[in-house]
Amino acid sequence: MEAGFNRQTRDNSVSDLAIIEAPPRAAEVDRGKVLGRMALFDFIFHNLTRASAVLVLLILGGVIFSLIYGSLPAIQAFGFGFLTTESWNPVTEKFGAVAPIYGTLVTSTIAMVIAVPLGLGIAIFLTELCPHALRRPIGVAIELLAGIPSIIYGIWGLFVLAPFLQQHVQPALISLTGDIPVLSSLFAGPPYGIGMLTAGFILAIMVLPFITSISRDVFDTVPPVLKEAASGVGCTTWEVMRYVVIPYTRVGVIGGVMLGLGRALGETMAVTFVIGNAHRVSSSLLAPGTTISATIANEFTEAVGDLYTSALIELGLILFVITFFVLAAARFMLMRIEQKSGA
């Protein structure tokens, strides 16, 4: 490719020179014209690219502005009470965001509890333990998992995972934890199948590839000399990971985890299928609940009345603000590890 590419560019530059230098006699005027045209095009192109960059900024600004604008009626009607009210009643037009926020946090927490150790384990496996021939296929397979659209996880969760959990896992959880004080209230109530635990599970599967691939990338930034030195003084593979690689890459790993968290918080379709859409705060993880994104997806097109719509948009605003800060923190941390590896 390199050779062909060089030839092509040379051909082109030559032909350009030919354009500029070809007419030797009526030259000066034409040449000035061509150069002028080029300069004009240069000017236009430069400004076009800059305008596009600014437009990307404006899109984000537009997102924030439109969300604030759309939620103004709800903000005026409920004020800060929106964040502390549990009731969500379209009939009396009383709306509060506590249940969706609670559901979002609980499902994301479940997802992170499962996905972080698992993702780190797979990343360690890929960088340290995996036979060389398998490294690429497994890496690709994990990344394919990231490419599957969320609606596929949703339909699979609804028809395959939820019935399985309902019949086999949840009854066992209920009877196992029945006598233990705190756990019994976490796993109380009938096994519905759908609910916050199932949603957390699906989210865990979805964010797993993100955490894995970022952890693997940051593990790769560790200078081999460090690992070799640790092995040289007799560390086991695990000790090399635990005391050299993970401390060295801590910021990057946390950044990757935050990025995964950002995904989990905002994930919509997969959760909507299995959460059960119940506006209440329940201490049991088996109970149906709702998340911010699931509420919007379920109710937005059916929302009648400006206040209802506006309350849903305000939910979107809250979600956006939360994910914005999580993602910003993640990017900041990943930037630090990039600088470290660049230096």
Add this chain to the structure above:
Amino acid sequence: MSLYSSRRRTNVLATALCWTGTIFGLAWLVLILGALIYEGARGLTPAVFTEMTPPPGATGGLLNAIAGSLVMTTIGVLLGTPLGMLAGTYMAEYGRYSKLTMVVRFINDILLSAPSIVVGLFVYTVVVAQVGHFSGIAGALALGVLVVPVVVRTTEDMLLLVPSPLREAAAALGLPRSHMLMRVAYRAAKSGIVTGVLLAIARVSGETAPLLFTSLNNQFWSTDLNAPVSSLPVVIFQFALSPYKDWQQLAWTGALLVTIAVLLLSITARALSSQGKHK
């Protein structure tokens, strides 16, 4: 000696856990694809590609949904790609070290993983609420907004990989900067940029959340982009949650089609980019 053996035990245990974790992670992929093929292939008949989405209890296909998805994805990609490429070009070439670039890069990375449902709300407030009705154009716009950050990111990354001597050689021949970009830099970065566009298509073709309240859904054949347009992901969502067996079967089949399309796109993208790397 006991210290040594306990360290070794920890090592064996941790290693075993990593193995198990990996097998566990891969098992999901197998389980999901397995269920999808098993359930989806049963309903894969020619009618799926030739008939419209049926009312409850009747048989039918997914033709209008497939067509709607294709049209909206195409328009979205056509809108988002040029904008993304131009912005990426500015960041890598004209303003490589400028403040604007740093800000845009940061914002773009956030847009890249921002919840797509928020983009749907954005387009709803800006377009749907102003015009007064749902439309295919609004859906395409929402998808376009999702395409932009992916293309910006890959264009910038790929242009940054183009060696500077190439640019300098072009400049030494007297080429203006814009010509250098078109004739030299874009060509060198071509396979990378195409990869980015393919990944962007893969990402938006499965997107459901931003379409729910922009393009809505349409049970019939419609070529009017100013009216609600059906799309595969929204149909899957609606049909899967319905109580009708026929609809659920169509949802599985649709899910299989979307997954095949997305996986083909991402595998092609991967093959393209690794080809570029090897040579």
